[in-house]
Amino acid sequence: MNTFSRIIGTGGYLPKNVVTNADLEKTVNTSDQWIRERTGIEQRHVAEDGEHTVDLAENAARLAIEAAGISPQDIDLIIVATTTADQVFPSTACLLQSRLDIHGCPAFDIQAVCTGFVYGLSVADKFIRTGTSKCALVVGAETFSRIIDWTDRNTCVLFGDGAGAVVLKADNTPGILSTHLHADGDFAKLLHVPSGVSTNYPAVQEGRAYVEMAGSEVFKMAVKILGQIVDETLEANGLERQDIDWLVPHQANIRIIVATAKKLRMPMDRVVQTIAKHGNTSAASIPLALDHAVRANDIKAGELLLLEGFGGGFTWGSALIRY
Ligand code: ACO
Numbered sequence: 001m002n003t004f005s006r007i008i009g010t011g012g013y014l015p016k017n018v019v020t021n022a023d024l025e026k027t028v029n030t031s032d033q034w035i036r037e038r039t040g041i042e043q044r045h046v047a048e049d050g051e052h053t054v055d056l057a058e059n060a061a062r063l064a065i066e067a068a069g070i071s072p073q074d075i076d077l078i079i080v081a082t083t084t085a086d087q088v089f090p091s092t093a094c095l096l097q098s099r100l101d102i103h104g105c106p107a108f109d110i111q112a113v114c115t116g117f118v119y120g121l122s123v124a125d126k127f128i129r130t131g132t133s134k135c136a137l138v139v140g141a142e143t144f145s146r147i148i149d150w151t152d153r154n155t156c157v158l159f160g161d162g163a164g165a166v167v168l169k170a171d172n173t174p175g176i177l178s179t180h181l182h183a184d185g186d187f188a189k190l191l192h193v194p195s196g197v198s199t200n201y202p203a204v205q206e207g208r209a210y211v212e213m214a215g216s217e218v219f220k221m222a223v224k225i226l227g228q229i230v231d232e233t234l235e236a237n238g239l240e241r242q243d244i245d246w247l248v249p250h251q252a253n254i255r256i257i258v259a260t261a262k263k264l265r266m267p268m269d270r271v272v273q274t275i276a277k278h279g280n281t282s283a284a285s286i287p288l289a290l291d292h293a294v295r296a297n298d299i300k301a302g303e304l305l306l307l308e309g310f311g312g313g314f315t316w317g318s319a320l321i322r323y
Contacts, residue, residue: 005128005136006175007323009068009167012291013059014045014160014278021157028153035157040254044160044279046145052086054095056163057141060287061096068167070135072100075167077127077136078107081116081283083312084143085109088197092141106133112183113191114250114311116140116283117164121307121319122179128170139165140283147193149210158252159211160279164287177320178236180229187221187314190214222256222310227263229308233318239304241265246299250309251275251285260308272298282311299323 020043021032035041047056057080065072078100080093087095093107112119117140127133141163150156168176191213195203203209226249234241241264249257254275261271272293274285281288286307293299301323308318 002172003129003131003170004172004174004176005125005168006171006173007166007321008169009064009066009070010287010291010294011060011063011065011067011165012163012288013056013063014162014288015047015051015056017046017048018043019046024157028151028156030153030157038255039158040275041157041279042276045162047143047161051143053082053084053141053143054086054092054099056143056161057092057096057139057165058099060141060163060165061100061137061139064137064165064167068169070167072102074135075100075102075137076105077124077133078102078105079110079120079124079136079138081110081112081120081138081140082142083111083113083116083282084146096139112311112315113313114252114280114282114285115309115313115315115317116311117286118179118307118309118317118319119181119315121166121176122181122317124168125176125179128168134170136168137165138168139163140285140287142282142284144282146207147209147211152210154215155211155213158280160281162278162281162284162288164284164291166287166290175322177322178233179317179319180232180236181317182229183313183315185313190221191218191312191314219253219256221314222252223259225314225316226256226260226308226310229316229318230260230263230306233306233320237320243304244306245270245303246293246305247271248286248290248293248305248307250311251278251289252280252310
């Protein structure tokens, strides 16, 4: 009998500290109206000093484990998707593993920026399908606020911090039906943090390693590519647009989300939307949105979900899931 992976629990966590558009009006030349109209964002959560990516990841992971009704010791694979690791090493996944008192199972980070969670889900699904793993914890966690120049209105209004998690378990019936991953490094410079450990390390040490983005170019590419990945995912599964019950998109901009929903001819009340309250939390955005809809009792067992994301790299990907 074939082995598949199923999501058996979700969790989400947002830092307590909220920064509203009105707060940003006081620090950069912007307006609540501009931010709402161009992005759909009203507020974002920003981690306090001393609150780190692993803290957010641990909170989300514990909630997912509780929802799954398992013990941390049942987990035999930990993947954390993050752009904002706590340390150069060890990985945030290893830090999380220690927090959860889990010992010996593989634990590693994945870096695909906003597509990171979909990449992590795809890798965990393959571990389970090949019989290497039986119960995987996949987390998307970010303190993206740490790589934002809070004086740059082009970027600082867009992003926030948070973490989302799922527990995936081996099952005889499919939960994850297919995943589709892509990247094209030729577009690196349209959306990047130009400084890193081996390039301009002083900027990293001094906290000046910031996101730079050619917003409107990224916007156009995101709309085009997300439309293509919707087609690719439906075609691979022999499905029609109307078969999808819920679109769970990466939350970067409400206008990108609306364009993808249009492509699917999906009414907006079947599209999970957390952008207004969360902003763009990069790798955390999709699992946070999923957890939000599951806990609101919107997404129900047996429904068909399309998760899709696009981010720096460029990277993009999707997952089709029978929940
Ligand atoms: N407040 C007021 N005005 C602003 C602000 C702001 N916060 N930011 C930019 N503007 C100005 C610009 O300076 C420009 O002014 P100008 O015409 O005088 O030059 C004007 O607004 C229009 O700027 P555009 O960049 O053309 O605005 P656009 O409609 O494209 O919206 C935005 C900008 C929101 C950034 C949009 O392009 C976007 O969402 N891009 C995609 C983001 C994304 O999807 N990222 C991918 C995932 S993120 C990741 O992977 C890390």
